[in-house]
Amino acid sequence: MQRRIEKPYEEIRNCILENIPSGIGITRIEYEGPRIAIYTKKPEVLLGQSYVVADIAGMIKKRIVVRADPSVRLPEEEAERKIKEIIPKDAGISAIFFDPATGEVTIEVKKPGLALGKEGSNVQEIIKATRWSPKIVKASPIPSKTITQIIHYVCSMSRERERIMREVGEAVFRTPVVETKNVRVTFLGGSMEVGRSAILVQTDESSVLLDCGVNPASTNPRDGFPRLNVPEFDLDRLDAVVITHAHLDHSGFLPFLYKYGYDGPVYCSMPTLSLMTLLQLDYLQVLESEGRVTPYSKADIRDAVLHAITLRFNEVTDIAPDIRLTLHNAGHILGSSIVHLHIGRGLHNIVYTGDFKFGYTRLLRPAASTFPRVETLIMESTYGAPEDVMPPRKSVEEEFARVVNQTLKDGGKVLIPVPAVGRAQEIMVVLDEYMRRGEIAEVPVYVEGMIEEANGIH
CATH class of the missing domain: 3.30.300.20 (K homology (KH) domain)
Structure with missing residues (x-):
């Protein structure tokens, strides 16, 4: 990440001090990732006058958080x-x-x-x-053991986390060298193929990577991982990584970046952080059990967790001097996001869907489809061909129930191999509903351990 910060920081600091009420006891003002943190000895006073903070945030066009000074x-x-x-x-x-x-x-x-x-x-x-x-x-x-471990780890590394957030803020709010007039998009994977999704978005000032996945089915590193060896990709100049959702074809290669020195932020939704950590750990375990070389270690996964900044849907966030990020619901799995990038001062807007579902499921709402401005749309196309017409969901569920009942009637056992994140939860809800209605015989349902952990995250 590049850093040139003096002027913006002084301007922001002066604006806050000029407009904050006296007697608040401000001790410091510093960057906290893409936000400005105001430390005070009387946080309850400032929080009680929330309009003051809102007014200042409007003036500097930055998100502000109020923190109590550690001394109090x-x-x-x-x-x-x-x-x-x-x-x-x-x-x-x-x-x-x-x-x-x-x-x-x-x-x-x-x-x-x-x-x-x-x-x-x-x-x-x-x-x-x-x-x-x-x-x-x-x-x-x-x-959920995963959520508990993430919280404990981040809290135990509070000093390092503080350094990371401060340096992220310095990079985000640096003074641009030139005005942004150009945007380049380079596909490092996931183009005309399934897996290893990775899209590099570059401007005159910034560099952002959208997704960093693997192709779990490939045994050849050249085909299984994103093409990070292209001349356009420079790890030292990368400002941010944005992960759309937790599935390995979109998040599985992220820890590799930290293994080789990336020290910048990764932005994602809160559920995505927990789910992708779970899947990355499982990915390593599978590779080790098969005797294959692992591209990174558990320590690299922990490093990615420490650099993660989670965002809510529809929350506009500065991730570079000339790029603002907004995540929208993608309807694919829990936490899945459509990425909207606003580049420059109204220069260009990119929407990258990641995997999305434009239809109701039993757990999630349909993907967002309305955005303030879009000049470039990058859209996944799974089942997007004219002949890919899916049968009605109701008829599929009824056929599923028929097969389950017939198997049980014949004295058999029903095995349902299904991805642990997303589809497993949908199947469980269907089984529960049909059993409650008496349309599937009530029998014990055994759930694999990783699915149970994913259920806890849900």
Whole structure:
């Protein structure tokens, strides 16, 4: 990542200091990834006047987060006791995780509404009492080891995470050398083939990689991995990686970049981070069991996790001096995203669909199809030929139920080989619904361990 930062930082800092109310106790203003973090000794005052922060964010056209200065935060053990005193026992706290790098505390509860309190009163009380910023999330009825390990690892590496986020911000908000007037798109994989999706988008100033997948079916590295050896690709000048979804043909080669020195961010949705970590670990295990050479290690997967910045759908984020990213629902699997890139000052807009589904499923809504502006559309085309007309879903489900019932009636066992992420969950919902309606005989359903872990992430 390139860094030329002095002027933008001074302008942003001066604008904040000129417009912030006096007596707030600002201790520092610094980059936190694609956002600006304001550290204060009185966070509850600034959060209580949220319009002030919103006005400043509008002036500098940057996202702002308010953090309590570390010097005023309660020690973690004492803060945990306070949190348990404030949140009602009936809310069912299952876990509390502290992140010293951001001053956030994640509180997993069975009943989020009860934990929040009326109009967020409990959240405000926690901020006042502990000076930690609470993030209340619903605890999964199926615990996920992957999510827990990710949270623990990121929190344990808080100092390194802080460095990464600061350097990402410096790169994102650097002063461009020249005005962006050109855009180049290079396909490093996934073009006229299935697998190893990787698209390089370059401007006069920036370089962004969309997806970085493998072809799991290939045993030849030349055909199985993206063509990162082309002259256009320079790892040292790469500003960001964006992952559309967790399937290995879109995310499986990401840790390889960190193995060879990439120190920049990877942007994705929150579910994608957990699911792709699960699948990458499984990918290594499969390769090792087959006696094949692994392209990266578990340490490289952890490095990718540490550099991950998760985004919500429809949240506009600066990822380079001249590129803004927005993720939209793709409807393919949990967390799958359509990528919208706004380049320059209205110069060009690219939409990259990744894998998408424009139709309702039992778990997900259809893919987004409306965007503010699009000049270039890069679209996957699986089942996109004129002859690829799928039968109605209802008839397929009924045929599935018929085969299952006939097999059971004949004394057989039904084995359903299915990808662990996405389709497995759809099949489980279909089985549950048809059994509840009495259209499939109620018999025990055994689920493979990796599918159970994916269910926990869902």
